[in-house]
Amino acid sequence: MKLDTRLFxxxxxxxxxxxVTSQATLKGEPLPTVTHLDxxxxxxxxxxxxxxxxxxxLRYTTAFESAALRAIQAAPGxxxxxxxxxxPIRKSARWWDMPQDERxxxxxxxxxxxxxxxxxxxxxxxxxxxxxxxxxxxFDFLTWFDFAPADAPAFDALxxxxxxxxxxxxxDREIEYRLVREA
Amino acid sequence: MKLDTRLFxxxxxxxxxxxVTSQATLKGEPLPTVTHLDxxxxxxxxxxxxxxxxxxxLRYTTAFESAALRAIQAAPGxxxxxxxxxxPIRKSARWWDMPQDERxxxxxxxxxxxxxxxxxxxxxxxxxxxxxxxxxxxFDFLTWFDFAPADAPAFDALxxxxxxxxxxxxxDREIEYRLVREA
Numbered sequence: 001m002k003l004d005t006r007l008f009x010x011x012x013x014x015x016x017x018x019x020v021t022s023q024a025t026l027k028g029e030p031l032p033t034v035t036h037l038d039x040x041x042x043x044x045x046x047x048x049x050x051x052x053x054x055x056x057x058l059r060y061t062t063a064f065e066s067a068a069l070r071a072i073q074a075a076p077g078x079x080x081x082x083x084x085x086x087x088p089i090r091k092s093a094r095w096w097d098m099p100q101d102e103r104x105x106x107x108x109x110x111x112x113x114x115x116x117x118x119x120x121x122x123x124x125x126x127x128x129x130x131x132x133x134x135x136x137x138x139f140d141f142l143t144w145f146d147f148a149p150a151d152a153p154a155f156d157a158l159x160x161x162x163x164x165x166x167x168x169x170x171x172d173r174e175i176e177y178r179l180v181r182e183a
Numbered sequence: 184m185k186l187d188t189r190l191f192x193x194x195x196x197x198x199x200x201x202x203v204t205s206q207a208t209l210k211g212e213p214l215p216t217v218t219h220l221d222x223x224x225x226x227x228x229x230x231x232x233x234x235x236x237x238x239x240x241l242r243y244t245t246a247f248e249s250a251a252l253r254a255i256q257a258a259p260g261x262x263x264x265x266x267x268x269x270x271p272i273r274k275s276a277r278w279w280d281m282p283q284d285e286r287x288x289x290x291x292x293x294x295x296x297x298x299x300x301x302x303x304x305x306x307x308x309x310x311x312x313x314x315x316x317x318x319x320x321x322f323d324f325l326t327w328f329d330f331a332p333a334d335a336p337a338f339d340a341l342x343x344x345x346x347x348x349x350x351x352x353x354x355d356r357e358i359e360y361r362l363v364r365e366a
Contacts (some may be wrong), residue, residue, distance in 0.1 A: 135237075
């Protein structure tokens with residue numbers, strides 16, 4: 001897929017398709033407070049800030065895991081999924097300095113990242129954007145989720161489970177926007 | 184490491200620190216012919232073209248392989264290494280659509296990419312730059328090599344060995360610049 005179709009911009013300001021219902025800084029420096037957020041495919045300018053990320057190839061997922069995920073996951077954008085969340089995170093240099101097999105072992109064999117996410121499919125849809133290697137970006141990943149209002153407790157449980165893992169001890173900046181679609 | 188220090192620009196034109204001794208298109212679209220090339224840390228503008236890439240975390244290398252490489256490899260830039268090469272490559276969608284374990288198996292268990300490279304250490308120094316996820320870039324990787332003139336036959340052998348691997352069947356664009364340092 002052409003890179004132009006893989007690049008997404010998340011813009012924060014006083015208007016946008018999504019209204020911010022809460023903005024929490026879990027670790028590290030906060031971002032400016034905004035009331036609205038927009039999701040734009042491609043480049044965009046933001047009133048208060050813009051965060052950019054690129055969907056890319058799988059970095060840890062095995063063939064078996066990939067097939068299992070594809071069999072049940074949903075893509076973001078379902079009409080009923082009026083609740084959404086944007087979670088920008090950054091991982092420490094200690095994480096990135098590890099070789100592939102050590103990061104994989106912490107990600108899945110120890111932290112069960114994919115296994116935990118599987119439990120909430122297809123209710124919680126997810127799209128991961130990479131930005132560690134993008135010039136000018138402060139985060140490593142932007143994860144976008146959407147779900148129906150009735151699935152908000154399940155989403156809370158998903159976040160709580162992930163944040164207790166060993167993998168999360170390598171996260172040194174994390175911000176959480178909870179959103180409601182208005183348009 | 185800050186991203187600004189991980190970004191490298193390779194500029195092609197009629198002047199630069201490196202003189203182009205040969206430019207070959209092995210697969211896919213060629214690049215414009217140039218007589219000189221420069222390597223710049225950070226952003227740069229090029230007279231004829233500029234290729235940008237970012238050094239990043241290891242994508243396939245295990246802890247054992249990483250320790251073995253670190254024990255013997257040299258960094259580019261040695262005074263005696265007056266010969267250099269820049270090899271921009273792109274891999275097919277078929278490659279990128281594979282999950283991590285299948286790409287790893289082709290990369291090392293079947294193609295012996297790291298094992299082949301090890302044979303030529305420390306004579307051939309190498310730095311890999313990623314650009315698949317960089318907006319505006321046409322290649323997936325830019326690999327930079329340097330070596331002393333006496334090691335040019337070893338470098339030829341390294342390229343010949345890699346180009347016979349299964350991994351290389353997934354490469355759909357490859358260009359090779361052979362260079363001599365003038366400054």
